Amino acid sequence: MSAVPIPPVPIGDYGLLGDTRTALLVSGSGSIDWMCAPAFDSPPVFGRLVGGPGAGSFRVGPARPSTLVSRRYRGDSATLETVWAADGGRLTLTEAMVAEVSGRLLPTSLLVRRLAAEGQPVEVEVHYDPRPARPRECRWSRRNGHLVCESGPLALSLRCEPTLQLEPGTPVRAVVAPGRPLTLVLGVAYGEPLVYVDPAAAWELVAADEARWEAWAAEIVSDLPFRPAVVRSLLTLRLLTYSPSGAPVAAPTTSLPENPGGVRNWDYRFTWPRDASIGVATFLGVGKTREAGSFLSWLLHASRLARPRLPALLTLMGRTVPRERELAWPGYAGSTPVRLGNLAAEQHQLDGYGWVLDAAWVFEKGGHRLYSETWRAMRAFADLVAARWREPDAGIWEVRGSPAHHVHSKLMGWLALDRALRLAERHRVSRGRRRRWEQARAALAAEVRERGVDAATGSYARAYGADDVDAALLMLPLLGFDDPASPRVRATIDRIRSELSAGDDGLVYRYPPGRDGLPGTEGAFLPCSFWLVQALALTGRRDEAVAVFSSLLERSTPLGLYAEELDPETGEQLGNFPQALTHAALVQAALALRDTAGTGQGRGA
Amino acid sequence: MDWSGWALFGLMATGALTAVMIAAQMAGFTRLDLPLVLGTLVTPDPDRARVVGFFLHLIAGQTFALGYAWTFALLGWSSWWLGGLLGLLHGAVALTLILPLLPGVHPRMASHRAGPSSRAGLEPPGLLGLNYGVQTPAVAAAAHVLYGVVLGLLLGAR
Structure with missing residues (x-):
């Protein structure tokens, strides 16, 4: 395998195809450079994206140099259409994975790719080169017109x-x-027999699936601002939800770099309880109750073994994340190491409890009563927060250094106790337990106000005694900890906007660059940029929020997708792609704009 | 056959098996919850499902005990270790056959083929129930061995 990095396809050039069990990334040239099978977290079959040419790819497209004319998802579906001008005519590649295979004699994953010419005949090229990771070699055979790799x-x-x-x-x-x-x-x-599917029948399956996705999207509430972008984000979130367990995968890739050529490469093919919790509110807000309930159900089952501790991340089936190891792969743009597994699984992150309890509260507030078992789990989480909130933690950004007293974590700890107390008004809880939660909530609030505020600026700081700020604090207006209109909340938002700004269009870094102990820099953090929209909208600055949101929408890929980060200068997407948290944050920002419409500012969106 | 022994000791053995499974769950060894899995055949509410599932589990335990009683009667003798061996076999059948087949018939259990329209809430157990925790096979085997030992000790070979 070559050690020399090949000029890579920009991350934002990739489109996502998926069947809610696994997904693949296909470039504008028609090359599938990433696909794990049979599930998101399985080894890759096509791994060129981070493994170089020797890791396999599957290209179909024009044989000779051509011009990309257009690329889009067909309507509100997961079917991707790429059009090239080639050989004096037009060549259209229409491709999709079939999501609904249950109850029918179909393979677990089924990818259909159709090339159609218009105007003139077009010479095309098919380059099929799968490289299953273990073992590396395929045993090839031809059966019934099928080329089979075992x-x-x-x-x-x-x-x-x-x-x-x-x-x-x-x-x-x-x-x-x-x-x-x-x-x-x-x-x-x-681990089961192959099912051979006739191409004509497969094409009909794609059409039926397309209709199902359209129907799914049509159920989304109609009063959303910037609806096309929001619906695409919701479709992406659903494509990134592993249907067999209901777990949202953070991203379908590993080791796409936050800093090309650098070491900030992580495996995101796992589920963070935080993302699942955010997903609950996201799907509830757009009328997708079943998806919201599914996330909560996954949280309940997946956290069962470690309870009352909430692991920072889990596998899609709720197992312990495997120990981190490194592959001898060249990496995307020479970004090494390529990692499998994620060390952050072992961290203590206090904020996770806040997200989960808030999700339970939002679910209940939305008229869906929690099962007693869910409430018992939430009680256990609140007990743990009441007992451990004084300890330092790794924080939301999972910095691999010494734990610290992160103000955001403390605020989320407060949120956990506050939401537990709200839920306790509707569910059974002993007086002693309630008193412990109340005392912890009050003590936590007092400590944050005493030690978590930067006296010079009047804003909350990143950590106790720190002189910098953390973009995660943009969550403040949502918590109910302080009045959203309070000078301290405003000062915190303004300070984040000025000190963590990554450009004029609302892009922000998550923390001051260079403070995480890793070599190199990283891009603007997209979820935080959407949280800024939410914070502005909820603090009476809706016009600014709309302006920032509009700018951020222009930063999406042509297919409406986002990675975790963005290079503010080049506009390149950075990090694993596409990222569920970014898309959930986009939807939540849109919901904040919807909910603040009619508050006197910017009704236009 | 020892019918009265079957009626009483079948219940006792199933009770012992259930106790081991619940203890293992409480200790964080496994997420396999047989009453929940069985009860959600009937209702989606986990608490109600456990009640219904407990009785379904008793019926299932009693049915399997019939097989033990017949085997003892057929062989003309019984002992704790013979019961334990049968329990091991029983556990192996549960893990390799019954659990993996459940997603095919359980209305609220997803399968590895589940798609966007799946309304199933329970995750599939996977091979040997490993999706419910890596110690699930060991816990299930231990519980079934205990079930067999109880029956082997208490059931007569008549």
């Missing part, structure tokens, strides 16, 4: 109609004439 329990079958003599790892050319499309169907089986 690698341990994993089996892939590729069928092409009209028939092409496909050769694994070798580009094969063909001419697609107008009215005679070329359809490729890739089926994936894991």
Whole structure:
């Protein structure tokens, strides 16, 4: 494998296809450079994105140099359409994964890619090169017109109609004439027999799936500002939700760099209880109760073994995240190491409890009564917060240094106790326990106001005694800890805007660059930038919020996707992609704009 | 066959098995909750499901005890270790056959093929119930061995 980094495809050039069990990233040239199978957190079958050419890819597209004309998702669906001008005609690649396979004789994962020409015949190229990670080699065979790769329990079958003599790892050319499309169907089986699907039948499955996604999107409430962007974010969130367990995967990739060429490369193919909690409020806010309930249900089951401790992250099935290890891969743009597993799983993060209890409160407030079992779990979390809030923690940003007294964590600890007390008004709890929570909440609030405020600026600080600020504090107006109109909340928001600003358009860093002990820098943090929108909207500055939101929407990829971070100068997406937290923050920002419409400012959005 | 022994000791053995499973759950060894899994066949509320599931579990335990009683009667003898061996076999069948097949019939259990329209809330157990924690196979095996030992000790070979 070459050690020399190849100029990479920009992260923002990739589109997402998914079936809610796994997902893939496909570039504007039609190359699938990332796909794990059979699940999001399985080893990659196509891993070129961070593993270089030797890690496999699957390209279909024009054989000769061509011009990308357009790229879009078809309507409110998960079907991607790419159009090139080539050979004097037009070539359209329409592709999707089939999400609904339950109850039918279909493979667990089914990818359909169709090339259609218009105007003139177009010469196309198919380069199919899967490289299952364990073991590295495929055992190849041809059966019933399918090219089959077997690698341990994993089996892939590729069928092409009209028939092409496909050769694994070798580009094969063909001419697609107008009215005679070329359809490729890739089926994936894991530990079970392959199911061969006829390309014509597979195409019908894509059409049916497309209609289902459209119907799903049509159920989203209609009064959302910037609706197309919000619906695309919700579709992305749903595509990143692992249907077998209901867990939202933070991102479908590992080790896409926050600093190209640097070491800030992490494995995000896990679930953070924080993300699931944010997802509860996000889906509830747009009328998707089932998805909200599913996240809460996952939280309940996944946290069962460690309770009352809430792990910072878990696997999609609620297991302990495997120990972090490094792959000898060249990395995206030479960004090494490529990591599997995530060390942050072992950290104590106080804020997680606040997110979870707030999600339970939002769920109950929305008219959905918590089951007694859920309430018992929430009680246990509140007990733990009441007992441990005085301890330092790793904080929301999972900095791998010494724990500190992060003000945001303390505020979220306060939130956990406050929401537990609100829930206690509707559920059974002993007087002694309630008193302990009340005392802890009061003591926590007093300590934060005494030690968490920077006297010079009158704003909350990043940590006790620190002179800098943390963009996570943009959550302040939502908590009910201080009046959103209070000078301290305003001072904190203004300070974040000025000291953590990454540009004029509302992009902010999550903390002052260079303060995390890692070499290199990172980009503007997109979830925080959307939290800024939310904070501005909720503190009576809706016009500013709308302006920032509009600018941020212009920073999305052409397909409406976001990574975790963005290079404020080049506009390049940075970090794992697409990122569930960013899309959830986008939706929550839009909800804040909706909820503050009619407050006297900026009704236009 | 020892019918009266079957009626009484089947209940006792199932009670012992349930106690081990609940203790293991409380200790954080496994998330496998048999009464919940069985009860959610009937109701989505976890608390109610556990009550219903407990009785369904008793019925299932009693049914399996019938197999033990027949085996003892067929062999003409019984002992705690023979019961334990049968329990081990029983546990292996539960982990490798019954649990993995459940998503196919359980209306509230997702499968690894679940898609966006899935309304199932319970995660699938996976191979050997490993999705419910890595110690699940050991806990389930221990509980079933105890079930068999109780029956082997108390059931006559008539």
